[in-house]
Amino acid sequence: MEFGPYLLLACLEGAVLAAVLALMASGLSLVFGVMRVVNVAHGEFYMLGAVAAWAVTSMLGAGAVANFVAALVIAPLAVGLLAAAADMTILKRLEYDPERTIVATIGLLYVIQQLTLMTYGADARPVVAPFNSRIALPWVEWGENGLSLYYPWGLSTTSYKLFVIVAAVVLITGLRLFMAHSRAGLIMRATQLDGEMATAFGVPVERVYAIVFGAGAALAALAGVLIVPIQQAHYLMGGDALLLSFIVVIIGGLGSLTGTVVAAILIGMSDGIISVFFSPTLAKIIATLVVALVLVFRPQGLFGAKDR
Amino acid sequence: MLKIEALSAGYGQAMVLRDVALEAQAGEITVLMGRNGAGKTTLMKSIMGLVKASGTVTLDGVALTALPPHQVPRHGVGYVPQGRRLFSELTVAQNIEIGLGAAPDARSHGALRAEVLALFPRLAERMDQRAGTLSGGEQQMLATARALCVKPKLLLLDEPTEGLQPSMIEQIRQVMLAMRDKGLAVLLVEQRIDAVLGLADRVFVIENGRNAESFTRSDLAAGEARLRSHLGV
Numbered sequence: 001m002e003f004g005p006y007l008l009l010a011c012l013e014g015a016v017l018a019a020v021l022a023l024m025a026s027g028l029s030l031v032f033g034v035m036r037v038v039n040v041a042h043g044e045f046y047m048l049g050a051v052a053a054w055a056v057t058s059m060l061g062a063g064a065v066a067n068f069v070a071a072l073v074i075a076p077l078a079v080g081l082l083a084a085a086a087d088m089t090i091l092k093r094l095e096y097d098p099e100r101t102i103v104a105t106i107g108l109l110y111v112i113q114q115l116t117l118m119t120y121g122a123d124a125r126p127v128v129a130p131f132n133s134r135i136a137l138p139w140v141e142w143g144e145n146g147l148s149l150y151y152p153w154g155l156s157t158t159s160y161k162l163f164v165i166v167a168a169v170v171l172i173t174g175l176r177l178f179m180a181h182s183r184a185g186l187i188m189r190a191t192q193l194d195g196e197m198a199t200a201f202g203v204p205v206e207r208v209y210a211i212v213f214g215a216g217a218a219l220a221a222l223a224g225v226l227i228v229p230i231q232q233a234h235y236l237m238g239g240d241a242l243l244l245s246f247i248v249v250i251i252g253g254l255g256s257l258t259g260t261v262v263a264a265i266l267i268g269m270s271d272g273i274i275s276v277f278f279s280p281t282l283a284k285i286i287a288t289l290v291v292a293l294v295l296v297f298r299p300q301g302l303f304g305a306k307d308r
Numbered sequence: 309m310l311k312i313e314a315l316s317a318g319y320g321q322a323m324v325l326r327d328v329a330l331e332a333q334a335g336e337i338t339v340l341m342g343r344n345g346a347g348k349t350t351l352m353k354s355i356m357g358l359v360k361a362s363g364t365v366t367l368d369g370v371a372l373t374a375l376p377p378h379q380v381p382r383h384g385v386g387y388v389p390q391g392r393r394l395f396s397e398l399t400v401a402q403n404i405e406i407g408l409g410a411a412p413d414a415r416s417h418g419a420l421r422a423e424v425l426a427l428f429p430r431l432a433e434r435m436d437q438r439a440g441t442l443s444g445g446e447q448q449m450l451a452t453a454r455a456l457c458v459k460p461k462l463l464l465l466d467e468p469t470e471g472l473q474p475s476m477i478e479q480i481r482q483v484m485l486a487m488r489d490k491g492l493a494v495l496l497v498e499q500r501i502d503a504v505l506g507l508a509d510r511v512f513v514i515e516n517g518r519n520a521e522s523f524t525r526s527d528l529a530a531g532e533a534r535l536r537s538h539l540g541v
């Protein structure tokens with residue numbers, strides 16, 4: 001395949017990763033932004049979403065589309081409720097102290113991971129995509145008769161991968177609109193800016209924290225459900241996803257939703273392109289190097305506020 | 309109206325207030341005075357339930373100390389904190405909206421918003437402006453307006469005139485007098501004796517977290533020298 005079509009293919013792979021990463025990192029960023037809690041267990045909520053999707057589709061036994069739609073609704077809801085319960089029983093007792101909550105979420109990470117290993121097992125298990133038709137992509141070439149379209153061999157994607165990209169765009173746009181225009185979003189932003197003052201004006205801040213922690217985990221679980229027809233569900237799959245999410249929120253600026261989305265596109269696309277042309281390991285090395293440079297030259301991230 | 313008895317409060321192991329007692333009546337301006345670090349702001353926060361405290365704070369017989377902190381404003385307590393503490397990245401309209409959220413009756417929000425903005429017409433012209441970009445005086449107006457949106461029976465103002473120009477101080481003073489005449493209990497933390505003399509119905513002085521002395525309007529003029537000695541001016 002020539003360079004041009006090959007680059008398009010790499011960009012599409014990168015866009016799928018960027019979409020999933022943007023969803024997952026938005027949850028991490030939302031939790032940090034509102035609660036100032038660095039949730040180290042976030043990757044496990046992503047893994048739980050994927051595992052729950054496998055469980056729902058296995059148990060339901062309906063058609064592939066019905067199974068998947070049920071997983072898209074049930075898995076994030078269940079994971080979100082679990083996270084909200086973890087918030088109320090663990091983080092609330094620690095009074096949301098930034099240092100102690102890091103240790104607590106590390107503990108939560110291992111508890112979730114080992115419980116999953118004990119119940120779900122060590123095998124990676126697939127979930128059937130609701131639709132997965134191959135779509136050949138056209139390319140242009142300059143021939144004797146001017147520009148003409150042709151379909152290079154191997155230049156194709158699947159309808160499911162395009163669905164993942166569209167679903168992530170719709171969900172993140174919905175999240176942005178919710179935060180900007182709804183009364184609940186206004187309360188979350190007020191709590192983010194000054195929790196004590198929000199309390200002084202009738203906002204039940206601890207309830208807001210439980211909802212935000214649950215919503216952040218539900219976003220990670222949604223990402224897990226969306227990725228599981230492409231990658232299989234495995235009890236260790238949260239680790240890499242957590243690392244990439246941290247890379248994204250550090251580059252974008254902790255707590256900034258815009259920064260998170262921009263950084264997810266940057267990291268996802270570069271990962272896709274470098275992985276296709278060179279190697280996935282080099283892609284990770286470069287992403288980590290970018291984080292180091294951001295931490296040195298712009299510690300608040302690309303879109304983060306300086307005093308955060 | 310407001311009755312504080314045997315109130316002790318602090319941060320962690322450090323006690324700031326010890327056995328403080330205070331009363332504020334409806335239709336009166338009660339002023340709380342004391343040197344820096346005496347515990348005035350901690351007392352205001354204790355009423356709001358924002359610091360851990362023992363003792364009792366009751367408002368019209370309701371024990372505020374027994375309530376979760378977020379329910380205190382719903383019982384009619386409006387708070388203008390020291391340094392204004394607006395939601396700086398939210399607009400004027402959104403700050404007002406947050407205040408209205410703690411008002412007792414959601415159906416009256418429209419009328420309440422109009423009533424409050426009538427007191428501060430300048431804010432009405434800046435509804436879409438971010439609070440953090442307002443001038444100091446406008447920010448104080450917004451902090452006061454936000455507290456009035458709660459439809460308070462008791463209005464707490466913690467050094468509302470700090471750092472403001474004279475015209476703005478006079479406007480805030482007029483609002484306090486209007487609220488008093490409307491029957492609200494106003495509890496004001498103020499450092500400047502000159503500002504207090506023509507305004508206060510009662511003055512409570514606290515020193516090192518304890519009650520030191522109190523004055524009524526009638527004995528304030530005679531006790532001015534003692535008041536000055538308490539404040540070290």
